[in-house]
Amino acid sequence: MDILQALWNGFGVAFQPLNLLLVVLGCLVGTLIGVLPGLGPISGVALLVPLTFALKMPPESALILLAGIYYGAMYGGSTTSILLNIPGETASVVTAIDGHKLTQKGQAGPALAVAAWGSFIAGTLSVVGLMTLGPLLAQWAIRFGPAEYFALMVFGFSTLSALAGKNLAKALIATGFGLMLATVGQDPQSGISRYTFGFLELEDGIDFLVVAIGLFAVSEVLVLLEEKTPGAVRAQVGRIYLSLKDFFLSLGTILRSSVLGFLIGVLPGAGASIASFVAYTTEKRLLGAKARFGEGDLRGVAAPESANNAAAGGAMIPLLTLGLPGSGTTAIMLGALMSLGVTPGPQMFEKHPEVVWGLIASMYVGNAVLLMLNLPLVGLFVRLLAVPTWFLLPAVVAISFIGVYAVNNNPFDLLLMAFFGLVGYLMRKLDFPLAPVLLGLVLGYLMEINLRRAMTISNGDLGYLFSSPIATLLWVLAAVSLLSPVLIARFRKQGLGQESEI
Amino acid sequence: MVDRVVGTVVLLLTLGYAWEASRMQVGFLSDPLGPRPFPYLIAALLGLSAFWLLFRPDPNPTWPPRSAWRSFALVLLSLVAYAYLVVPLGFILTTTLEMALLSYLFGARFWPGLGGALAFTLVVYFLFTEGLGVSLPVGRVFG
Structure with missing residues (x-):
């Protein structure tokens, strides 16, 4: 019963007063970020990382806070989808379909309640999954050498590129751009400066936080400036309740979507947004005429909300066991951990058990906290939407300034932030996915180091990269995932062609 | 294209x-x-x-109207100016001005925009410097 013993120690970490406070804080901030449209979990996590540095938090506390924001945002996102038809973040877009119909029918209470209960059950189940699968995967991955790691990262990039956007070429350009940024600065092995163009500020490389805040937070403000968002809105929330009959009706959907969401979350590249979408369409097909999806069915809310919470838990598996983040948010967590002196990977379970198990235990606590916070306090959160846009968005920019400045105490980073804000805006307009840039930047260094270590071992023989069965398998998987969107599109075209003939 | x-x-x-x-x-x-x-x-x-x-290019996106581009240019220029001015003029003054400018672009009226900007800047400045120990520039003009 090693796992139970480790979990017990983890609860010891999670119940330290500071960490308990941080779980609650993370869940609260996460819920707020989820509720407020135009501020996604990525920006939220990026803006709070400098705080963890400033307070000199131990790595486990920092991770507990950041993870709390991440899954808290999944809870909060459903609220505005259901009440106002405005998804608070992308993982709750499908929730709006049935959720808002229910509100129009006067069923907002049950819809919010089923979202909260579904999120709670899914969140808890995904932590159980993380707890049982994580150590197994870590034990397997501990034998990985540089060749396997390099192949693993290629696999991570190709699945992310294949899943991240509509256009594979654009996703690959985004990945390449991120990797390009990672090569700026002093080369750790030969000591020469690369791509610094004489700027001393670039010697240490481009900080991932500066890029993340510019690319996500600042560009979001530019996008909203263009859209001329509707001002403050007010919504009515009735009593939040869920009858036992409705609960049991939805339970099957919640459980199935949890498993589905968890599995999708584990896959690098497919995050909570894809999980919620897949769970909704799967349930719609599975239940068929027994449900009335699209017309205001509780299960249409339960499916995506369970799936996105389970995916947030699942996404921790590749991050913690392989050091391979699958999304923009987990990429920031990886960057933050590395800055705090902990490199996630299979060794982390042995070297830093307090980080891994403290996080796992805190996620149990966090899910319960969210359920307790959300059911009675939804009305309060919704009132926040009455904060006018003209105050909220400039405030986000002000916090961004502090976050960026606090990293190096250097105004040069503020220039970089403005530059990446513009780049992020243009990329959004032209349908380039943003997450691969961040992933490339955070992983680029590790990818190059592993490639060069592998070449040092083999004395420059490229065949070494394909020499072990695991490495070969990862290369094959990478190729398959990269080709999959092309193949799927071709099948779809053929299918459509036949239909139009009939 | x-x-x-x-x-x-x-x-x-x-x-x-x-x-x-x-x-x-x-x-x-x-x-x-x-x-x-x-x-x-x-x-x-x-x-x-x-x-x-x-x-294999995608179809063109819909670009914002001219007026929006003017606000974009203003925002980006102000962000660049902010980077150069924050150390000499200090965090409080520059951030208040930047926030006020953004507030007007998002449709605030004059006094509420300026008041909100000043109040928020003061709150976060003291929260971060006194409360959390983050060092933010005071401004050479004043220090």
Whole structure:
């Protein structure tokens, strides 16, 4: 019963007063970020990382806070989808379909309640999954050498590129751009400066936080400036309740979507947004005429909300066991951990058990906290939407300034932030996915180091990269995932062609 | 059409990136691979993807109206100015001005916009410097 013993120690970490406070804080901030449209979990996590540095938090506390924001945002996102038809973040877009119909029918209470209960059950189940699968995967991955790691990262990039956007070429350009940024600065092995163009500020490389805040937070403000968002809105929330009959009706959907969401979350590249979408369409097909999806069915809310919470838990598996983040948010967590002196990977379970198990235990606590916070306090959160846009968005920019400045105490980073804000805006307009840039930047260094270590071992023989069965398998998987969107599109075209003939 | 422009820009960027890699001077104290091949690998990935984009561009996005571009230019210029002025003028003054400017662009009236900006800036300034120990520039003019 090693796992139970480790979990017990983890609860010891999670119940330290500071960490308990941080779980609650993370869940609260996460819920707020989820509720407020135009501020996604990525920006939220990026803006709070400098705080963890400033307070000199131990790595486990920092991770507990950041993870709390991440899954808290999944809870909060459903609220505005259901009440106002405005998804608070992308993982709750499908929730709006049935959720808002229910509100129009006067069923907002049950819809919010089923979202909260579904999120709670899914969140808890995904932590159980993380707890049982994580150590197994870590034990397997501990034998990985540089060749396997390099192949693993290629696999991570190709699945992310294949899943991240509509256009594979654009996703690959985004990945390449991120990797390009990672090569700026002093080369750790030969000591020469690369791509610094004489700027001393670039010697240490481009900080991932500066890029993340510019690319996500600042560009979001530019996008909203263009859209001329509707001002403050007010919504009515009735009593939040869920009858036992409705609960049991939805339970099957919640459980199935949890498993589905968890599995999708584990896959690098497919995050909570894809999980919620897949769970909704799967349930719609599975239940068929027994449900009335699209017309205001509780299960249409339960499916995506369970799936996105389970995916947030699942996404921790590749991050913690392989050091391979699958999304923009987990990429920031990886960057933050590395800055705090902990490199996630299979060794982390042995070297830093307090980080891994403290996080796992805190996620149990966090899910319960969210359920307790959300059911009675939804009305309060919704009132926040009455904060006018003209105050909220400039405030986000002000916090961004502090976050960026606090990293190096250097105004040069503020220039970089403005530059990446513009780049992020243009990329959004032209349908380039943003997450691969961040992933490339955070992983680029590790990818190059592993490639060069592998070449040092083999004395420059490229065949070494394909020499072990695991490495070969990862290369094959990478190729398959990269080709999959092309193949799927071709099948779809053929299918459509036949239909139009009939 | 815009995608073709982007593809060309990426292609040029890639060429410059690869050319810069080729000029790197490597001492004899390096690993067998050295600092150049990884950039070449990235350049190859980017170059191929950019070519692909040139041949298979997406339809153009809908661009915002002219008036929005004027606000964008204003926002970006103000962000650049902020980076240069924050140390000499201090966090409180520059951040208040920047926030007020953004508030007006988002449709605030004069006094509420300025008041909100000043109040929020003061709150976060003291929260972060006194409460959390983050150092923010006071401003040479005042210090």
